[in-house]
Amino acid sequence: MNKPAMPGGAVTAVSARRPAIIVAPKSLTQQISDHIRSEIIHDNIKPGEWIREKALTEQFGISRTPLREALQILATQRLIEIIPNRGAVVVALSDDEIRHLLEVYVRLDVFAAELACEKATPLDDETIRRHLATMAEAYHAGDRYTYFDANQAFHLAIAAASHNPVLIEMHAQLNLRLYRTRYLGVLQAENWAKAFNEHEPIAEAFLNRNASELARLVSEHLGFAWRMVSSDEVANAAATPVDLARTA
Amino acid sequence: MNKPAMPGGAVTAVSARRPAIIVAPKSLTQQISDHIRSEIIHDNIKPGEWIREKALTEQFGISRTPLREALQILATQRLIEIIPNRGAVVVALSDDEIRHLLEVYVRLDVFAAELACEKATPLDDETIRRHLATMAEAYHAGDRYTYFDANQAFHLAIAAASHNPVLIEMHAQLNLRLYRTRYLGVLQAENWAKAFNEHEPIAEAFLNRNASELARLVSEHLGFAWRMVSSDEVANAAATPVDLARTA
DNA sequence: CGATTTCATGTTGTCGACAATACGCAAGGC
DNA sequence: GCCTTGCGTATTGTCGACAACATGAAATCG
Numbered sequence: 395m396n397k398p399a400m401p402g403g404a405v406t407a408v409s410a411r412r413p414a415i416i417v418a419p420k421s422l423t424q425q426i427s428d429h430i431r432s433e434i435i436h437d438n439i440k441p442g443e444w445i446r447e448k449a450l451t452e453q454f455g456i457s458r459t460p461l462r463e464a465l466q467i468l469a470t471q472r473l474i475e476i477i478p479n480r481g482a483v484v485v486a487l488s489d490d491e492i493r494h495l496l497e498v499y500v501r502l503d504v505f506a507a508e509l510a511c512e513k514a515t516p517l518d519d520e521t522i523r524r525h526l527a528t529m530a531e532a533y534h535a536g537d538r539y540t541y542f543d544a545n546q547a548f549h550l551a552i553a554a555a556s557h558n559p560v561l562i563e564m565h566a567q568l569n570l571r572l573y574r575t576r577y578l579g580v581l582q583a584e585n586w587a588k589a590f591n592e593h594e595p596i597a598e599a600f601l602n603r604n605a606s607e608l609a610r611l612v613s614e615h616l617g618f619a620w621r622m623v624s625s626d627e628v629a630n631a632a633a634t635p636v637d638l639a640r641t642a
Numbered sequence: 643m644n645k646p647a648m649p650g651g652a653v654t655a656v657s658a659r660r661p662a663i664i665v666a667p668k669s670l671t672q673q674i675s676d677h678i679r680s681e682i683i684h685d686n687i688k689p690g691e692w693i694r695e696k697a698l699t700e701q702f703g704i705s706r707t708p709l710r711e712a713l714q715i716l717a718t719q720r721l722i723e724i725i726p727n728r729g730a731v732v733v734a735l736s737d738d739e740i741r742h743l744l745e746v747y748v749r750l751d752v753f754a755a756e757l758a759c760e761k762a763t764p765l766d767d768e769t770i771r772r773h774l775a776t777m778a779e780a781y782h783a784g785d786r787y788t789y790f791d792a793n794q795a796f797h798l799a800i801a802a803a804s805h806n807p808v809l810i811e812m813h814a815q816l817n818l819r820l821y822r823t824r825y826l827g828v829l830q831a832e833n834w835a836k837a838f839n840e841h842e843p844i845a846e847a848f849l850n851r852n853a854s855e856l857a858r859l860v861s862e863h864l865g866f867a868w869r870m871v872s873s874d875e876v877a878n879a880a881a882t883p884v885d886l887a888r889t890a
Numbered sequence: 891c892g893a894t895t896t897c898a899t900g901t902t903g904t905c906g907a908c909a910a911t912a913c914g915c916a917a918g919g920c
Numbered sequence: 921g922c923c924t925t926g927c928g929t930a931t932t933g934t935c936g937a938c939a940a941c942a943t944g945a946a947a948t949c950g
Contacts, residue, residue: 420726421724421726421903422903422904423714423903446931447931447932448930448931448932456904456905457904457905457906458905458906458932459707459710459903459904459905460903460904460905462707462711462932462933463710463711463714464714466671466711466712466714466715466718467714467715467717467718469715470714470715470718470719471718472811476669478668478669478911478932478933479910479911479912479931479932479933480911480912480913480931480932481931481932491807491808494806494807494808494809495808497806497808497809498750498753498806498808498809498812501749501750501753502746502749505746505749509745558742558745558746559739559742560739560742560743560745560746560816561742561745561746563720564746564812564816568808568812669933670933670934671933694901695901695902696900696901696902704934704935705934705935705936706902706934706935706936707933707934707935708933708934708935710902710903726902726903726941727901727902727903727940727941727942728901728902728941728942728943729901729902
């Protein structure tokens, strides 16, 4: 195959590649970008941090070509910023940028909810019910991580119920850019109870196909999300503040 | 610098690169992706057509590395699709996909229009007035190309007046994916008059900051755009139909 | 004759090496 | 003292070469 990939966990490359007509093999570039994306949104690589190609190639046991292709993907998704001849930095969101992102995210979420009221199938209903149940369990067990995952799944499921692939993708894209902020927000928020209790009526409005009520609730709910993240700047702290002025 | 880049027009590389603290130099990858994107949306490279790396590297006089990075960008923007070990094809939109794209595009356009009513500056007003004037001139002169450009600029200007960078970018992204379809649509539409005459009231509603009226008009206007493209399948014809089933 | 296998060819995937650029630090000039 | 200049080093940008894979045609077998 390629290098032994001995250091660290890494991507484990592709172990046994069978012809298997059905499943398309994932390209190395895709695997790498997925992995780095995950590291970024889970705050293992901090905003403002420089991404050194050499370090990553050694970590993954690959060459710089697929890595650089992966970086182009992440830059297009606005998770990193590539500065010509200087390298790539993890994007650090300002309060204003978070506000702008949420502003659009809310509208897409509302639109998805409205569409979902028209298009959702019984299977969608069941999925959403299941995620709500998981959230409740995790909430009562005090398990914030599981809660967060279920919460994410809940909102993505509503988007999925719109059955509009374009909307689903746009929604997911914004969700990714906001993921880290919400992740850090949820894990330390005081009024978890309030946030949680808003999901019950949302789910109810959806299951009753009450589009206008659903839109109202979702707007309100995410307005709350904004208040949550905007009040702690911890979520925005950059590990290594970078001066980008010269490249503007 | 690098290769003579002798064949064809090509990218002309970077002619004179000065240190120039103010302006960031555009990377080769960026230049190439911009160029190919332009070729795709202007229908010079047809949907369904395979993108051969060798051909393009020779055309541009560059190596495959920056080209492949450019392709990753275009794939992330959903203008091409990269199929592992097989290559890249220009995306061919089905009628359903166009409908889904327009459905989201309309919502973003409406949202932008509403926001613009709150946030627009006198400068925005002037820009929009100017584009409207250009459209009128081109319309009366029967110049469909200039008209199309001004029409694009008009809609982008409304988005820009929202002063929300995230919204502007999302709007632009969808606009790109729909560009070719609308481009081909406008150039052969019969009821050009109707489409044109709708812009006057839109501009008026905007300049009067009448958000709800503006939203209504924009929705209606783009509903018209949908009827325009949906009725000719010419816009969707693939040069070389490709069977992607095996890679699903 | 039809289905399968083998192989030749073209294309993509990955790599290591070299070139170009930016950065930090020391030396020099005002 | 402070700004400028000139290097050495680290990092990114680009390239050509080779490896892996897919495709289609010829050859083989039933």
